[in-house]
Amino acid sequence: MAQAHTTHDGSHGSYQSYIIGFVLAVVLTVASFAAVMTHALAPGMALAALGVLAVVQIVVHLVFFLHLNTSREQSWNLMCFIFAAASVVIIIGGTLFIMHDTAINMMSR
Structure with a gap:
């Protein structure tokens, strides 16, 4: 057992x-x-x-x-979280930029 x-x-x-x-x-x-x-x-x-x-x-x-903290044992978890958060910010920010730019260009015609 x-x-x-x-x-x-x-x-x-x-x-x-x-x-x-x-x-x-x-x-x-x-x-x-x-x-x-x-x-x-x-x-x-x-x-x-x-x-x-x-x-x-x-x-x-x-x-x-x-x-999640900045201790040595948590360094990989922290790096993975930072990478995931940065990826989400880039994807959402890029999507909003593209949508805004497209809307501006479409409204000018």
């Missing part, structure tokens, strides 16, 4: 870090809903606030739940 794996290699977070991450995620989600539902901000400012809150929430999830 196989023995249960009981060693803790330190790659997982503690309960305290999970609770902190959960509370931060809930606060950021509530702040996003509040920014939209209360109409306290102008539409452009609300969009900017949602963008900032989304980026902060992504960082919270990466740090507290996926345990």
